[in-house]
Amino acid sequence: MRKWIPITGLLFTILVLSYLESPYSFINKDHAQVTSIPNEVLLAEAQKENHPASQEQESKETSSNENAAEDEEVAQNYSLEMVFESKSKKDGYIVETYREYQFYRDENGQVIKKVPTSNYNYLRYYDK
Numbered sequence: 001m002r003k004w005i006p007i008t009g010l011l012f013t014i015l016v017l018s019y020l021e022s023p024y025s026f027i028n029k030d031h032a033q034v035t036s037i038p039n040e041v042l043l044a045e046a047q048k049e050n051h052p053a054s055q056e057q058e059s060k061e062t063s064s065n066e067n068a069a070e071d072e073e074v075a076q077n078y079s080l081e082m083v084f085e086s087k088s089k090k091d092g093y094i095v096e097t098y099r100e101y102q103f104y105r106d107e108n109g110q111v112i113k114k115v116p117t118s119n120y121n122y123l124r125y126y127d128k
Helices: 004-021 039-048 052-076
Strands: 078-090 093-105 111-126
Touching (some): 078 111
Antiparallel strands (some): 078 093, 093 111
């Protein structure tokens, strides 16, 4: 009898923890997205019925593809570079300050826009 009480308690604890960690528990109820119907089936049914929601979703997909193409184009013309800002002498050391800039370039490689970021790098070396 005494051997079964700890084993039963351990099994009960494992079952309770398993439930609480599952997407079906009341804790994860708001965050879990569980469905038994795949998204493709829902889209196929909506297209059969010519549901306007499916047309809106298709237009959103095409506009998101266009936006993605524009983002790729901007990303190709965008680079981060460190630019020398200043040089100072402190306690027998020379300190050089470099600031990171975002450079936007056109197709010819000419700088269109130069945007400073908040990232700084410091190079310190001994002055003889």
